[in-house]
Amino acid sequence: MKTFAVLGNPIKHSKSPIIHKLFSEQTKISQKYIKIYVPINNFYKKFFHFIKNGGIGANITIPFKKKAYKLCDFLTRRAQYSGVVNTIKILESKKILGDNTDGIGLLKDLQNLKFINNTSNILLLGAGGAAQGIIYPLIKFGCNVTIVNRTYQNAKNIINHFNNIKNLNCLKLEDLFIINNKIKYNLIINATSSSIQGNIPNIPSTIINPDIFCYDLFYNFNKTPFLKWCIIHGAKKISDGIGMLIEQAAYSFYLWHGIIPNTKIIIKKYKKYNLY
Ligand SMILES: NC(=O)c1ccc[n+]([C@@H]2O[C@H](COP(=O)([O-])OP(=O)(O)OC[C@H]3O[C@@H](n4cnc5c(N)ncnc54)[C@H](OP(=O)(O)O)[C@@H]3O)[C@@H](O)[C@H]2O)c1
Structure with a gap:
């Protein structure tokens, strides 16, 4: 076999x-x-x-x-x-x-869930292998993607990998706390591995509102720590990565x-x- x-x-x-x-x-x-x-x-x-x-x-x-x-x-x-x-x-x-196949798999699931359209402004948390793998299909679909990562240099490395492609940028974590009320994100994707250890990425809770779609690449029998945190802060539309x-x-x-x-x-x- x-x-x-x-x-x-x-x-x-x-x-x-x-x-x-x-x-x-x-x-x-x-x-x-x-x-x-x-x-x-x-x-x-x-x-x-x-x-x-x-x-x-x-x-x-x-x-x-x-x-x-x-x-x-x-x-x-x-x-x-x-x-x-x-x-x-x-x-x-x-x-x-x-x-x-991560990128195309994610895009298909987001479309099934009606969490995305070709003008979505996406906040992408994480700059590891999964984050890097999902960026290209999202940009090609027409979305704008902003990466925020615990280690800023790793986010910068992804920007360099994609040769400063249009509609992709990154922010320092501390800058997200400063500008968070000024930019409206339609979709937040947690592509960090923080949920595996039961942790939550450190981001301002004011980003979460009833209209934002919250997606965690991690999946669990119970709601993931990130999705629980989103609900506490007012999210209504959530999904894990199953x-x-x-x-x-x-x-x-x-x-x-x-x-x-x-x-x-x-x-x-x-x-x-x-x-x-
Ligand atoms: N549903 C699916 O089909 C699917 C597919 C692929 C991956 N995933 C999931 O996606 C997640 C990431 O996988 P990966 O392959 O990208 O892992 P990885 O290459 O090891 O990258 C891990 C990322 O998470 C960040 N991170 C780790 N712990 C953190 C914490 N406590 N707070 C904030 N950021 C933290 C790291 O930041 P630093 O750069 O600062 O270290 C890095 O950006 C995993 O949970 C994996 O199970 C799901």
């Missing part, structure tokens, strides 16, 4: 194996899909060990997406633009193809098997039976 995996650290919380099992059942394509915990300095060793033992495709998650980009022989156009890779396919030639996870997984499945699963059915099933 063809073997796939998700590699990351931490990895215990990952729901990718359940989602891929649902895709397999739906499409009748059998695949083995496992979780691999990767010690922080051991990504390349673990990855090549998996490939040597028959692995033919992988999802790469926190915090290895930039490292994954570096080991690819070929890149899809969207992976090339984003500079980060979350999906890998081993080609028949044994060369490594890298893709990024829809994105399923949408991005579907594009990975497509890269590996050439079939795109029906995600609407899976998202409905996931939420109905609380498969978190």
Whole structure:
């Protein structure tokens, strides 16, 4: 049986194996899909060990997406633009193809939820692999994106990566506290990993209002700490990242098997039976 995996650290919380099992059942394509915990300095060793033992495709998650980009022989156009890779396919030639399905997965979920339109002004929290991977599709869709990150230099690095592309800018965290009443954001996306440790990014609560859409890339059985905080400060329209996870997984499945699963059915099933 063809073997796939998700590699990351931490990895215990990952729901990718359940989602891929649902895709397999739906499409009748059998695949083995496992979780691999990767010690922080051991990504390349673990990855090549998996490939040597028959692995033919992988999802790469926190915090290895930039490292994954570096080991690819070929890149899809969207992976090339984003500079980060979350999906890998081993080609028949044994060369490594890298893709990024996070951005398209997020955009699809935001559209399903009606959280976005082509004039949305977006505040993006975080400047890690996930943040970098989602920017290009959002800008291409027509949105304006402002990055705010705990470490300002990491946000600056993303701006440089995209060559100062139009509609993308970054702010220092302290400046967000100064200008927060002057700029209206339609959508706030938490792409930090703060929720994993039960923390909330440090941003002014005055940004939150009943009209703003609040989206956390993290997902949880209970509401994520960030979404709880948004509700306390008046948000009415919130979502965690389970829809994105399923949408991005579907594009990975497509890269590996050439079939795109029906995600609407899976998202409905996931939420109905609380498969978190
Ligand atoms: N739903 C989905 O399909 C999906 C897909 C991809 C990722 N994700 C989620 O997205 C999140 C980020 O993943 P990633 O791959 O981008 O991780 P990453 O590359 O390790 O980046 C982590 C980011 O979070 C920031 N951060 C960490 N702890 C923080 C805290 N306590 N307060 C404020 N900022 C903090 C870091 O800031 P510094 O730069 O200052 O270190 C960095 O910007 C994770 O929760 C992951 O599970 C979800």
